[in-house]
Amino acid sequence: xxxxxxxxxxxxxxxxxxxxxxxxxxxxxxxxxxxxxxxxxxxxxxxxxxxxxxxxxxxxxxxxxxxxxxxxxxxxxxxxxxxxxxxxxxxxxxxxxxxxxxxxxxxxxxxxxxxxxxxxxxxxxxxxxxxxxxxxxxxxxxxxxxxxxxxxxxxxxxxxxxxxxxxxxxxxxxxxxxxxxxxxxxxxxxxxxxxxxxxxxxxxxxxxxxxxxxxxxxxxxxxxxxxxxxxxxxxxxxxxxxxxxxxxxxxxxxxxxxxxxxxxxxxxxxxxxxxxxxxxxxxxxxxxxxxxxxxxxxxxxxxxxxxxxxxxxxxxxxxxxxxxxxxxxxxxxxxxxxxxxxxxxxxxxxxxxxxxxxxxxxxxx
Ligand SMILES: C[S@@+](CC[C@H](N)C(=O)[O-])C[C@H]1O[C@@H](n2cnc3c(N)ncnc32)[C@H](O)[C@@H]1O
Ligand code: SF4
Numbered sequence: 001x002x003x004x005x006x007x008x009x010x011x012x013x014x015x016x017x018x019x020x021x022x023x024x025x026x027x028x029x030x031x032x033x034x035x036x037x038x039x040x041x042x043x044x045x046x047x048x049x050x051x052x053x054x055x056x057x058x059x060x061x062x063x064x065x066x067x068x069x070x071x072x073x074x075x076x077x078x079x080x081x082x083x084x085x086x087x088x089x090x091x092x093x094x095x096x097x098x099x100x101x102x103x104x105x106x107x108x109x110x111x112x113x114x115x116x117x118x119x120x121x122x123x124x125x126x127x128x129x130x131x132x133x134x135x136x137x138x139x140x141x142x143x144x145x146x147x148x149x150x151x152x153x154x155x156x157x158x159x160x161x162x163x164x165x166x167x168x169x170x171x172x173x174x175x176x177x178x179x180x181x182x183x184x185x186x187x188x189x190x191x192x193x194x195x196x197x198x199x200x201x202x203x204x205x206x207x208x209x210x211x212x213x214x215x216x217x218x219x220x221x222x223x224x225x226x227x228x229x230x231x232x233x234x235x236x237x238x239x240x241x242x243x244x245x246x247x248x249x250x251x252x253x254x255x256x257x258x259x260x261x262x263x264x265x266x267x268x269x270x271x272x273x274x275x276x277x278x279x280x281x282x283x284x285x286x287x288x289x290x291x292x293x294x295x296x297x298x299x300x301x302x303x304x305x306x307x308x309x310x311x312x313x314x315x316x317x318x319x320x321x322x323x324x325x326x327x328x329x330x331x332x333x334x335x336x337x338x339x340x341x342x343x344x345x346x347x348x349x350x351x352x353x354x355x356x357x358x359x360x361x362x363x364x365x
Contacts, residue, residue: 138180
């Protein structure tokens with residue numbers, strides 16, 4: 001049976017992760033994170049009105065030389081997996097190709113979250129070194145794409161993105177994902193616009209392109225609380241996904257994010273937490289040109305900033321910083337995908353975790 005890649009708790013029990021998982025469980029500092037989210041740039045060529053990082057775009061930058069040196073530092077620290085993402089469009093930095101090569105050649109697993117407009121310029125490295133590439137499309141037609149993912153001049157570049165995905169599907173070694181964030185908004189003229197009716201069409205397109213999976217997600221507000229959607233919308237999404245299920249096979253999967261699952265279970269926007277130390281911050285961290293942050297949910301939050309990787313090497317930042325400044329009972333009352341991982345790490349500390357370790361299967365814990 002293929003392991004469930006959304007089961008983040010089970011991933012803690014992989015053999016090579018275990019020494020650092022034990023360090024994190026103990027509540028102390030770890031020698032290095034296992035997974036790094038890395039924003040190569042804060043620049044983006046699109047101007048999505050709902051973008052969670054909208055206020056953080058187009059700020060500081062890494063030079064290509066600093067970005068390459070940073071990749072070498074991650075290798076030297078035995079980081080296992082890196083997700084190239086943003087705040088910004090990771091493929092917009094001209095140094096990203098080199099980062100992919102450095103990390104890939106060193107055997108780190110690399111994931112890429114991209115808007116897809118610049119896949120062609122990065123095609124050889126993406127095809128060779130990315131364990132997965134997830135393209136944020138959020139639409140099944142050119143028109144709807146233009147409403148939710150316009151470029152900086154308000155145009156729809158849907159056709160280019162889909163064409164780029166076809167190129168990558170042909171050449172790739174890793175997995176290719178089509179991601180669909182369910183969104184609605186009221187325009188200034190009072191008109192309501194939504195993309196939820198295009199879930200089925202988008203899933204069919206993902207299948208046709210040769211994607212390995214199609215993922216649906218729910219939206220966050222600026223504070224990372226899941227935006228509640230009307231029941232009718234959720235029912236429509238579920239009907240379309242039920243119809244899309246006929247496309248599923250060993251090579252094409254429908255993936256449900258934990259955010260949509262939370263909406264289905266009528267869990268409100270608040271996810272209270274009892275613990276005041278996030279043990280996951282010892283296992284995952286976020287590096288951006290505007291600062292290093294203890295957690296990707298706190299991108300741009302000065303209270304969670306642990307250093308500056310533009311000026312300082314990452315090993316020093318990690319050694320000298322205190323990730324304990326984030327207090328989940330106070331600072332993370334939104335839905336956190338790693339809440340259950342934190343609860344499991346507490347159990348591991350109390351020696352009531354699972355008795356057996358698994359062989360390594362997915363370093364993206
Ligand atoms: C901010 S984007 C940056 C990376 C890249 N430029 C892209 O478009 O994928 C990273 C991910 O955040 C998601 N995202 C953006 N705004 C969001 C929101 N308000 N709520 C939930 N997810 C959001 C996007 O769907 C995308 O998959
Ligand atoms: S959101 Fe809070 S609890 Fe969740 S991983 Fe980040 S710091 Fe930890």
